[in-house]
Each structure stands twice: as structure tokens, then as C-alpha cells.
Amino acid sequence: MGRQTYLIRRGGAYSARLRVPLDLIEAVGRKELVKALGTNDPAEAKRLVWAVVDGWQRQFDALRNRAEMTDGDKGELVWSHYSGTLERDEVRRANTPQQADVDQALERAVERVGREGLDIHDPLQMLDAVMDADVMKNRRSGSGSVDAHVRQTKLADLRKHLATGENALVRHEIEAYLKQRNLTIDAVDRGELSRQLIRAEIEALQRTLERDDGNYGGEPADRLIKGLSGRVGAAKGESIEEVFEVFAAENVSGVAPDRINQMRRDIELFSQVAGKGFSVGQIDKKLVREWKALLIKFPVKATEMLAFKGMELREIVAANEKLKKKVLSDRSVNRYLSSLSALCKWLVNNGYLESNPVTGMSLAKEHNSTTLPFTTDQLNTLFNSPLFTGCQSADVWSLMAKEGNVLIRDHRYWVPLIMLFSGARPAEIGQLMLADVREEHGRWIMHITTEGDGDKRTKTKGSMRVVPIHPMLVRLGLIGYHAAQVKAGEARLFPKAVRNARGQMMAEFSREFSRYLTRIGIKEGRGISLYSFRHGVTDALRRAGYLDEQFGLILGHTQGTTTGRYGVMAHGVLEQRATLIDAIDYPGLDLGHLRDARRLLLASNLLKPQP
Template sequence: MINAYTDYELMLRARTDDANLRARRLDALRAALTSGDANLIEPAAKDFVVRHRLLVDAGSDEYRELCALMTRAEIEGLQRTLERDRGDFTGTPKDPIVKPATGTAREAAAPGETIMELFDTYARENPNQIKPDTLAQARRDVGLFVEYVGSTFPVYRIDKKAVREWKALLLRYPIKASETKAFDGMKLAQIVKHNETVKKPTISTTTVNRYLSGFSAFCTWLTNHGYLTANPAAAMFLKKSKEKTTKPFTVDEMNALFKSPLFTGCQNDEAPRFWSKPGNVLIRDHRYWVPLIMLYSGARPAEIAQLGIDDVREDRGHWIMHITTEGEGDKSVKTDGSMRVLPVHPELVNLGFLDYHAKAKEKGDKRLFPLAERNERGQMIADFSRDFPRYLTKIGLKDGRGLSLYSFRHGAADALRRAGFLDEQFGFILGHTSGTMTQRYGTLPQGMLEQRVELVNSISYPGLMVDHLKSVSAVGEAA
């Protein structure tokens, strides 16, 4: 009974003891704030820094400021509790650090109308009929904007100020930030801040414009549906640099490339890390032919990789490649104007391209390059497009930006210019024209086909040595 009565007395005094404890802490915090002592608040400050992944070093001016602000906030909170202990519930914070938010700062999106919920509606409608891969990219772009403004940010408050501030962060956003461990768990602003220490290279002007493009298309839809009065991303795009980011190969670089293991024999054809090691394994699938066909046609890598067996055929004495969405298989082109007929260059015939085609047809293959695949985003041979520049780095041809699979396409354009043709005369060869039904079905008058043969056959690279590739192929077949 004595113990029970003691517990009862303690329970009665608990509220008073708690109030006394809070009063003593309030006095101590006031004294600490005046003297600049952070010991009392430091455990809470350290926990706050860790939980929110703040880039604040202990002992720095920013850290001391954080401790002071948190001290002021707790002082205001303790004062309210003591007032309420006395029955006074009218007290309000006087320190602006904890002043209740009012006006638009407290506004949140209505249920079902958050930015990402409306993007889902936009994606289902897909008013511009963009490809799934492009739509998925736009979702990531809009998601990065939401990461900056907050998930409950009302759509109608998206204005030029918000877009301008987001663009300013994008200009300092590091390349492949989401794949970099140093930025793991951080949000956009934190990543940009931390990169001042990590110093990763930032994304290009073209990439910033790509983010703005996907976001702007969504804002146009929001405007058309009455959520916004005008597109805030309009006229926000950056001027593109006139300097080319992709450059063509020099003849010396191509000679070194075509004498390297990927083309003459490597240690293993399954793992990219073994491509650069000499061996007796000959790669003769799309990884071999796509660069060569690009070199002598200017076609895009995905256009070549998706060719069907029937897309390569003889037409009135000339062998052609038909870039089209017609026929069997999962095919796509960049634009309607990309569908076109390309004559097969004599050098490709010399290297055995038609022999390769004949054997694939004899085996019953429906596609010319059956091992060429699309990734989960629908991109054709995206893995090879990514691995090829890395291969160039391994064999010493690439240092930084500049060379890629598209360097062959640029080289073909330059070769056509060297032959005396103007850009407007060969743009259709590269797929830079508007689409027509003639291009769609590949039925060309004789004169037009002869004109294309003349253009493609004019592609040449003085000093380029590729004849050895034919002899290597022959040895590989004999073996």
C-alpha cells in the first residue's frame, strides 16, 4: 500500500515536474542562444542534418546558424506549452522562424490534381502521339521539376519564376546524377550543392533543352485544358552551341578502328570488356555491319539494325536497302521522312554484305540482324550504342566527348559534301525530308533510283583501308 501510494503521489506530481523541466530547459536555451552555446540543441541538429541529408559540416557557419535557428524554434515551442499549462491558449509565435505559414505558402494541390496525377492523364491522352520511350523520358523530366517544387505544389502555381529557378539548377546538374553513389538519396537542389565538392561534369545545353522540351509539352496540355493561362516554359529554351558535340572520324582514326579486335578478331564476343583484347573470335553480327553500313550510307544505327531480310533486295539492277516500317517485325523510324530507299554501296558489296544477306536468307532468318534487340525503353541496339564509345576509349581513340556511332553518319555527310553535293541535294539520303507515300513503299522511278545510286556511290574516304576486313572474314568462314 505504501508503494502504491508513492506511485500515486508521483503521478500527481508528474505534470508539475514536467512543467518545471520544460521551464528549466527554456531558461537554459535562452542563455545558450545569448552566449552562442550549441551544446543543448546539437543532438537535435545532428539528427536533423542526417535525416534530411543536409550538406552542412559541423562547426561551419551554416551549422552554427542551423543550431541557432533550431534553438529559437524550440524556445517558441516551450513558451507555448507553459502558457497552456496556465490555461492560456491565445499565445502565438513572435519569432518569425516559427511564424505560421499563411496565404499561398500553405496551399496544396486538390485531390487528384497533383502535377504527376495530371501528367498521368496527359500520358493516357498522348495528344502528340509521341513514342513510349519519349513519353517515359518526359515523365522523368516532369518528375525532376516536382522534386524541386514539391509533390503537393498546385498546378496553377507553375509560373515562369518556378521554371526559371528549376532551369538554373539544371544548368548545374551533374551528368548521370541518379547513377552516382555520391548523390544517393539526394534531391535536385542537394545534388547541385554537393556537386560543388564532387565536381562531376554538368549536363549539356542540349540536355537542359530536352528537359525543358518534355516539360513544355506537358505545360501546353495544361494550358489547353485550363489548368494554366499560358505555358510558363515557352521561350525558356537555351540557345544551342554552334560547336558540334559529335565529330566525324578522321581517316587515321578509322584505319586504327578497323584494325582493332572488334573488327579483326577479339578474345570474346559476349562481354564488351573483351572486345578490345585480340583473339580469334570474329564478330560478324550487327556490331560489325552497323558501323560499316553507316559509313557508306549515312543511315542511323537503329534504322540499319531493324532491317528485315526482304528490306535488302535487288531493284532494276541495283541492290537497295529499304528503310521502312512496312513488313514484319517491330520497326520504327524517327520521322515519316526517314522512310527511304538507299542503294548498297559498292564497298559494302566488296566487304561481303550481300554474301552475309544471302546466308541469312538461306537460314530462314526474317531479320537481317536477329541478335539486334530493343531495350525496355524501346530503343534499338541501345546497349551497343552505349558500349561503342567505351570501346573507342579502351583502344585509345576517344578521350571525352566527340566520337560515337553517329560519327559515321557525320562522316558520310562530309563525304557527300567533298563529292561536290550541297546539303539540300543529299538531305533525303540521310532521312532529312518530309514523308511521302513514295518513300513509304519504296517505289521509285528509274531516274530517281539512278540519282540515289550516284549519291551513295560518291561516298568515299581517300586513304581508308578496309580491304583486309574481307580477307579476315574469308579466313573466319573457312575456319
């Protein structure tokens, strides 16, 4: 379509115009779209028109990417129409004035007559005084009968429509549901669904009339609605949202709060496909398969993009067909699936499901997606780079990566080194209190635990452990740094290491460190990250002849113990762990310059230390 056809001029003002594609005319309900731009300036109109046309094109893309409405979708809509009618009736009844409300309003009217000296023979003055009481009285005595008449009239109309095939009273419900979930339905199924919705409302209105007589025990007589009550919509306490909170509170695996919060966000995304209030007992492979198919097309950080603001999962995926934003990796899709799988495993154990529908649904692992350890050359490049030897700016170190006279010696310097010689996770190191680093039986140790002051977390209960400090860290000055923090009156070893808005420790540094690795030429694509240090420790201990099960306790891969929590350890056990830590070695790695260069440069006042 030519550019000039997007603009039309009516009465001096411009409007945007777009012809609806032939295949979408039925869905849109018109052959042409027109929207006033509110300007008579041609230049301004040309600027404004493209945003309007782009919005229409997105709508077209969304319509073309609609999924076919399933039987499950139809059942959910019919049941929600039935239950929603009853819920609205209950709200109306709850808001009906009680006799006590009428009495209080009359008392206030009498007080006002006496207080203001109103003439009781003046109809206008008295009408004004008793207005509130009169309205309440009418609502209480008259609204019930009036409302009942309205419901009886609508019930009669619905029965006529059911007989004739008219769908005017329920058409808007179907259209709203289809739009919200980006679904489509053919004309035959639409007609049948309309009849089902009418049957649902007939049943619901009959229940409301029974309630007028004080009967709240009525059950659906229509077999369609009666059948849905057992399989669509969750009983109280059995919706996905409600049951997840029970799962999170129990936390039988003892996972970290950060992970629980991430799982909650993942399950909320799943609920956008299943439907709000969906029963956990109805989660099946078909639903999981549908979710996975959408996740594969889901843009990275979609919820943070203005382009997708206000959209849900299906709408975002449809909009991205045109925007072409980068989508989730297979690894990220699997992470979403693992969140649902953990919930479903708990559902099986607690009798909600017979089997885990997520089993076998994961995507094949991406080629070269596994985190790799650093090579010796990469380690030497890293530890000879500006972050460790002196940079131009402590604020933009990851972007500039240029040599200078600013010496960084906070968590950004120490966390990589501590990971290199302990295998500890970055968040575990970042949250260490000064009391967690201490001398036991003549050996300095790190106590990784949730005990003590502060908002401390570990991945699992087994992650709480005692890790001896490697001799190289002592030689590099970690104990001296610890003493300096004690002298400064700090409570934490790394006071500048903070949690982000989602409560994650070291998340920002982890991202910056990956960027830094790219800047200095170590990182290309996936594979290398802050966690590469942890994998390097595993390889170092294997080189030293240890089996994985022998050093799992060092990495926090064991069951929780009181030793891990409170850090009380016998001398012999500590010696065994010290032997493991001392075996961590990287042939060809030279860190002598960190200690020597620091001492020489500080002595010559060429470096500005950053505490």
C-alpha cells in the same frame, strides 16, 4: 571537432554524438545529436560511427542549401491542406457502412444461430453472433454524430488558435512540407503561413459539416482560400502528370516512343520542383529558372546511385554538395529543358499557356560538344582494329581491344559500316527485318519503316524511308550475310541486336563502341561517337556537291510519306536516290583488307567466325 568527440559511452554501450553547428541549431531544434550504435565493442563502434556522422553531415549540408519558400510554395501548401481535408472526409464517408451492409450482417448472424444451435437467451453467445452487425450499426448510426462532434470541436479549437496565434494543430504540416522540398522560412512568414493553414482547415471543416446535411455545393467564403482555388492546384485533367499523358498520346510531332518515355522522366523531375498535381497553367519562367538552376548541379545518373536512393531533386543536389559527383553537362541540361519546352509549346497551342516559358532559357552550347565526323586517319585506324580484323574475345571486345583469331560478323561489325555508307541511325539498322532488305528494280535497298512484324520504331514519321545499299557494302559481303540469315531461318537481319530495359535499340552497343574508340586511341573526351558516321555521310555528300535539302530524305530529315512507310518507289526515283548513295566516298580510306583478309583467313581456318 576531434575524432574522439564523435563517440560516447553510456551504460557500457556506445552512441554517436555530434554537436549541431551554431547556424543550424534553430533549424534542427537541438544543440546536439545522439544515436545509439547498439554495441559495446569499441572497434565495432568506431566502424559504425562514421556512417551515422556522415548522415548527419549530409543533413546539415541539405539544411544549408535550402531555398527560400516562395509565395507559390505557400499557396500550394495552403490549398493542398484545404483540398486534402475534403478528400479525407470523402474517403471516410465512402467507408461508412450502408444499411444494406448492416442487414446482410444481421442475416449472417441469424444463419449462424441456427447453424450452430446457439442459445438465444445466453447474452455472451448472442453478443458473439451479432458482433459484426452491431459494430456496423453503431458505425452507421453513431459514427456520423460522433465524427461530426469531433469536427465541430476541432473547428472551435482552430478558431481559438487563429485568434491567439497558436500553431500546434498545423505545425507538423509546415515542417513536413519544408523537409520534403528542402525549403526554409523565417519566423515571421512561418507565423503568417500557420494562420493561413488554420484558415484553410476552418473552411474545409465547414464544407464537411455542410455535407452532413447533403449540401455538396459549398464554396470557400474566406477570400484567401477562394483566391487560391483559381490558381493553385490543378483542376481535374489539368495537372502536369495528367496533361503530359494527353500530350504523349497525341504525339503531334510523331517522335519515337523512346523519346516520349525520356520526356516523361524529364517532366517527372520537373514535377519534383513544381509539386505533384501542379497545374500546367501556372508554369512560368520563375519555376523553369529554379528547375534549371537545380539541373546544373544535378549529378549524372543520380537516380541509379545508392547514395541518392529515396531522394528527390532538391535533396540530391544538396547531398552532392559534399559527395561531389560529376554533374550534368550543359548539353544534358538543355536536353531536359527541350523536353519541357516541347510540352509547353503544345500547351500554348492548346490554350493552357499564352507563351512558352522555356524559350530563351537554354544554356550556351559547350565548347567542342558538337559531334564530329571521323577523319580519314581515324577511319583507317578503326577499320584496321581487332573489332573488324579479328580479336581475342567476342564477349569483351570493347575492353580488351586486342588482336586475336575471333572474327566478329554480327551487328557490331555491320552497323558501323552501314552507317558509314548510308547515314542511317544505329537503332534503325539494328531493328531491320530480313524483309526490309530486298532487291527493287535491280538495286538492293534498306527499307527503314515501322511496318511489318516486330517492335519497330523510327524517330519521326519522316524517318521512314527507302535507302539504296552502297556498292561497297555489297562488295564487303552484306548481301551474302543477309542470305545466310535467311538460310538460318532468322526473321531479323541482326538477331543479336536487342533493346535494353528502357526499350532502346543499340544503346548498349553505342556505349561499348565509345569505350572501344577510347581503347584504340581514337576518342579523347567528347566529340567522337557512333553518330560520327552519320555526320561523315553529310560531309561526304556536301563534298560531292549536293545541298543539304537534296539529301535530307536519305538521312530521314523530311516529312512522312506513304513511300517511306510502304517502300513502293518508282524506278526513276530509286535511281536518283542511288546516285546520292553512290556519291558517298572517303578519299584515302582503304577497306580492301576487310574483304581480302576475311577470305584468306577463313580459308586457312585461322579465324573463328561469329555469326
